[in-house]
Amino acid sequence: MRNMLLLFVLGFLICGDSFTSPAGAEATHQLRIATLAPRQSPLGDIYQTFKVGMKKATNGQVKVKMYYGGIAGDEISVVRKMRVGQLDGALITSTGLSALVRQVLVMEAPGLIRSYPELDAVREDLAPQFEALFDKAGYKLVAWGDAGKTRIFSTQKIFGPSDLQKVRPWVWRHSATMRAFITACGANGVLLNLPEVYSGLQTGIIDTVIASSVGVLAFQWHTKLKTMAKQAGGIVTGAFVIRKDHLATLPQEALDYLEEVSGETEDRLRVEGRTIDDEAAVTLSKRLKVVNLFRAQRQWEEVQFTARESLVGRMYSRALLNRVQEILHK
Helix, strand or coil, rough: CCCCCCCCCCCCCCCCCCCCCCCCCCCEEEEEEEEEECCCCCHHHCCCCCCCCHHHHHHCCCEEEECCCCCCCCCCHHHHHCCCCCCCCCEEHHHHHHHHCCHHHHHHCCCCCCCCCHHHHHHHHHHHHHHHHHHHHHHEEEEEEEEEEEEEECCCCCCCCCCCCCCCCEEEEEHHHHHHHHHCCCCEEEEEHHHHHHHHHHHHHCCEEEEEHHHHHHHHHHHCCCCEECCCCCCEEEEEEEEHHHHCCCCHHHHHHHHHHHHHHHHHHHHHHHHHHHHHHHHHCCCCEECCCCHHHHHHHHHHHHHHHHHHHEEECCHHHHHHHHHCCC
16 A cells, blocks of 8 residues: 555644745745645645645745645535635545535436546536636635545445445435435435544444545544445545635735646646555455445446436536536447
8 A cells, every 4th residue: 555545534633734935035925725635645745746836936935834634624624714714725525525516516426427537528528617616606626636436335245225224324414415325225324424433333323334445444444344345336526726815815926836737736636546545445355345236236226316316406407417427428
């Protein structure tokens, strides 16, 4: 495994780094960025590169302050802090992004996008539309990133949707897609915040989670679980966003640098996020019993259809869902 592959570690107490200006230059602006990634990780390295590049591009005028490892709070807390001006930007997954632009959840509509090439095609086609939506919400979408493929992990063997009715699956309080999926299965989900999951598995309040492999491994949830699905059900999307009103206060050199590195940053975030999760899935497959969902594929597809239809009009429009389906059928 790569060094500290813990994308989702909220519990690590890794302090945000200070940023030292070069000799003869004093920082006059600050850019405060939160991320769940720990400092000592491939994703943390991306942001260190960003800090150094910003320093050079602005001749030390802009001080980048990073809050690694979730020390700024969970994603909903981070969004709240951005709204009140306590943070200027963040790398967050779809849960946090949907609090800014709910339509992004169409990319995580259950059973809709199953592979990275499909996700790339959809994001490329819809990029102008999503960028405009974030702009309207008051944020600049600097770069997309990925946080792994979702699978079902449990203490029991889950072959079909009906098996979820016999267990106690976790539902993230702020995840509309997770709630829709569990409801469509006819199961009774247990609402918990992310930091409560481990203790919930310890006490038996929950015995099943739907998450990315890197998340399950990072939080040590796998130590309380016995099985994992062979097939992935979707992909966790993420993005690096910055408040527009704060960007307006930065020198032009900083804005030019953001435009210059956005493409490279997006490529690195996608590659690292995917690689880390793939490695985590291999590791977990050696520790947990792998369950093949193929025999119940039709039942899973019916549940996924019901779940994504239930989100139409609430999280995304019929037109947007249809557009994504058209892209995927090409």
